[in-house]
Amino acid sequence: MAIKRRKSNVPPPPKECSVTMCMQLLGGAWTPNIIWYLRSAPRRFSELMADIPGVSPKVFTARLKKLEQSGILIRRVMPTSPPTVEYSLTDLGQELTPAIEAIVQVGHKLKRRGAVSME
Amino acid sequence: MAIKRRKSNVPPPPKECSVTMCMQLLGGAWTPNIIWYLRSAPRRFSELMADIPGVSPKVFTARLKKLEQSGILIRRVMPTSPPTVEYSLTDLGQELTPAIEAIVQVGHKLKRRGAVSME
DNA sequence: CTGTATCCTTGGCGATACTG
DNA sequence: CAGTATCGCCAAGGATACAG
Numbered sequence: 702m703a704i705k706r707r708k709s710n711v712p713p714p715p716k717e718c719s720v721t722m723c724m725q726l727l728g729g730a731w732t733p734n735i736i737w738y739l740r741s742a743p744r745r746f747s748e749l750m751a752d753i754p755g756v757s758p759k760v761f762t763a764r765l766k767k768l769e770q771s772g773i774l775i776r777r778v779m780p781t782s783p784p785t786v787e788y789s790l791t792d793l794g795q796e797l798t799p800a801i802e803a804i805v806q807v808g809h810k811l812k813r814r815g816a817v818s819m820e
Numbered sequence: 821m822a823i824k825r826r827k828s829n830v831p832p833p834p835k836e837c838s839v840t841m842c843m844q845l846l847g848g849a850w851t852p853n854i855i856w857y858l859r860s861a862p863r864r865f866s867e868l869m870a871d872i873p874g875v876s877p878k879v880f881t882a883r884l885k886k887l888e889q890s891g892i893l894i895r896r897v898m899p900t901s902p903p904t905v906e907y908s909l910t911d912l913g914q915e916l917t918p919a920i921e922a923i924v925q926v927g928h929k930l931k932r933r934g935a936v937s938m939e
Numbered sequence: 940c941t942g943t944a945t946c947c948t949t950g951g952c953g954a955t956a957c958t959g
Numbered sequence: 960c961a962g963t964a965t966c967g968c969c970a971a972g973g974a975t976a977c978a979g
Contacts, residue, residue: 717872719927720852720920726930727923728847730972733839746941753836757973762942772933783940784979793929800922801839804846807915808838811845814891814912849952865961876953881962902960903959943978949971958963 726771731756731764733801736790739774740798743789773797845890850875850883852920855909858893859917862908892916 727733731753738744738752750761765788768774773794779785790798846852850872857863857871869880884907887893892913898904909917 717853717856719931720856720924721927722930723923723927724847724852728843733843734836737836737839750941755973757975758942759944759974760972763971771930778941781940784942786941793926793933796926796929797922800919800926803916803919803922804842805839807912807919808840808842810912810915811842811890812838869961874953876955877962878954878964879952882951897961900960903962905961941979944976946974948973949969951969951971953968954966956964959961 726768726773727797727800729764729767730760732768733804735764735768736773736794736797736801739788739790740795740801743777743787746786746788749788768794845887845892846916846919848883848886849879851887852923854883854887854907855892855913855916855920858907858909859914859920862896862906865905865907868907887913 727736734753735749738749744752746761746765750756750758753761765774765776769776772791774788774790777787777789779787846855853872854868857868863871865880865884869875869877872880884893884895888895891910893907893909896906896908898906
């Protein structure tokens with residue numbers, strides 16, 4: 702609670718703040734992968750967990766919730782006997798896929814060059 | 821973020837890791853703005869600092885250094901009497917601008933919707 | 940199956956002061 | 960002008976266990 706970082710009284714620039722805002726979303730752990738895997742078809746919670754190994758359910762839930770609140774994806778609870786939840790991208794979420802694909806392109810070149818250590 | 825992490829013996833997927841790697845770069849604080857301001861013309865250290873208010877020189881140097889090491893931008897020291905340093909995007913860095921522009925697009929919609937608090 | 944609840948660690952980021 | 964040097968914080972992530 703409380704006190705949200707003070708840094709000074711900087712009025713953020715009008716345009717670039719959108720970048721920052723969006724990066725807050727995309728920059729979160731696993732976020733690009735989630736969108737990547739959802740871009741062609743809806744997917745269930747455990748399917749996504751399997752797609753993206755190494756993520757704990759807590760973090761995963763947190764990400765999904767934030768993305769849902771931002772209007773990037775939709776959470777649909779199916780009334781089946783073992784509860785099933787399906788996640789799918791919204792229109793706005795779909796608009797992110799070209800951005801991610803552009804990033805993938807550069808990522809590949811980066812890797813090919815060995816420019817980033819990756820570990 | 822978490823790339824390094826031991827977490828078990830997960831072989832990372834071959835394609836998505838590029839996204840993650842690239843996001844490590846772009847996700848750093850101020851990074852998108854740096855590229856944004858450099859995309860049309862080279863710029864000096866203090867000019868960039870002025871463009872992007874609220875960043876401390878330490879962090880700024882760290883970012884610039886990492887981007888230079890990754891081959892995203894080039895640092896040129898001009899042999900003037902007060903030392904002058906000019907930063908400019910490499911070809912690879914230029915390839916990032918469409919990605920950032922795509923992100924800007926979504927960022928605007930996000931803001932218009934009030935989907936993200938931005939605070 | 941789909942998540943919460945707890946606890947803990949890390950490193951990214953910020954502020955300020957100082958140097959070549 | 961263009962950076963280091965120090966110091967410290969704290970929120971994002973992770974591990975594990977438990978719950979509806």
